Amino acid sequence: MIIVTFRSRDVLEGCLASLQATAEPGLSLEVLLIDNASADGTPRWVRANYPSVRVLENPVNVGFARACNQALALASGQYVLFLNPDARLTPGALDAMIQRLLQEPRPGLLSPRLQGGGPSAWGRFPTLGRLAARRLGARPEPEPGEGPVDWVLGACMLGPAEVVRELGGFDDDYFLYGEDLDLCDRMAAAGRTVVYYPLVTVTHLGNDRWDPDRLERVYGAVLMFFKKRRSLVSYVAVWIGLQLLKLWRGIENRESRIEN
Numbered sequence: 001m002i003i004v005t006f007r008s009r010d011v012l013e014g015c016l017a018s019l020q021a022t023a024e025p026g027l028s029l030e031v032l033l034i035d036n037a038s039a040d041g042t043p044r045w046v047r048a049n050y051p052s053v054r055v056l057e058n059p060v061n062v063g064f065a066r067a068c069n070q071a072l073a074l075a076s077g078q079y080v081l082f083l084n085p086d087a088r089l090t091p092g093a094l095d096a097m098i099q100r101l102l103q104e105p106r107p108g109l110l111s112p113r114l115q116g117g118g119p120s121a122w123g124r125f126p127t128l129g130r131l132a133a134r135r136l137g138a139r140p141e142p143e144p145g146e147g148p149v150d151w152v153l154g155a156c157m158l159g160p161a162e163v164v165r166e167l168g169g170f171d172d173d174y175f176l177y178g179e180d181l182d183l184c185d186r187m188a189a190a191g192r193t194v195v196y197y198p199l200v201t202v203t204h205l206g207n208d209r210w211d212p213d214r215l216e217r218v219y220g221a222v223l224m225f226f227k228k229r230r231s232l233v234s235y236v237a238v239w240i241g242l243q244l245l246k247l248w249r250g251i252e253n254r255e256s257r258i259e260n
Contacts, residue, residue, distance in 0.1 A: 001030065002072065002082050002083065003015065003032070003033045003034070005035045006036040006037075008040075009041060011205060014088055016031075018087075018089045019089060022091055027095055030075065031054065033054065034057075034070055035058065036060075036061040036062060037059060063176055066170075068169065072164065078162075079158060079160055079161055080158070080159060080160075080164055082155075082156070082157045082158075084155040087202055087203065088204075090200070090202065093112065097158050100197050101159070101195065104195065107159070108163065108192025108193050109183070109194045110159070110195040111152030111195075112156060112197050112198070113196075114153065114202055114203075114206075115203055117205055119153060121152055122144065122153070124149075124151075125151065126222060131245075146195075150194065151180060151184035152184060152194055152195075152196060155206075156204065163192060164183075168186075170183055171228070173228070174224060177217055181221075182225055185229050
């Protein structure tokens with residue numbers, strides 16, 4: 001199990017406590033925590049309160065993808081679970097997820113249903129049309145049932161460790177956002193199945209406050225995905241589309257300030 005922290009001390013205790021409750025008899029649980037220079041005492045607190053957790057400290061914030069890969073290189077388990085520090089597993093959740101993944105002939109990745117303040121645990125690969133429809137207020141797609149989906153969120157993502165390693169883990173070029181989308185796309189290209197499993201529910205506190213900096217990072221991650229995983233024509237079309245969306249957003253914000 002891999003947890004990446006950055007100023008996460010206030011939510012981490014609930015996460016680590018839930019890991020103790022979810023472990024089934026006979027299930028060996030290895031927890032690696034990578035701290036990205038939090039400066040909030042997280043590594044010291046974890047070592048004092050959860051000595052079985054292996055803690056590694058980065059002197060600077062290297063981002064989510066690279067930190068996960070650092071831990072992946074050290075992990076010894078048959079399966080790897082990438083878990084956000086603001087997530088909470090329920091008793092038996094991990095074993096149930098593993099058993100479901102084993103049903104796939106060529107397992108890739110799996111995510112449970114996430115409840116809380118975070119984003120949805122699943123999605124369809126982005127296209128210019130889908131990005132525009134979302135910005136124009138289109139209704140969210142209905143939640144799928146159990147089974148294959150395009151991609152799942154990295155907040156709680158399970159996969160066979162060796163398969164994830166064979167595909168190179170996350171792409172280090174993604175700092176935050178988009179790395180899960182990219183990995184799922186490579187899984188699909190390798191003939192591996194990405195599964196959404198809503199019969200298991202995990203709490204993900206998340207953060208639904210979309211500040212401008214965060215939105216800019218999301219746009220950047222989407223562009224990187226199209227540059228790396230799609231055609232040049234698609235990349236240029238999405239770049240133009242996102243510029244227009246940002247321009248429109250800027251006009252809306254100015255009009256809103258004038259009205260107020």
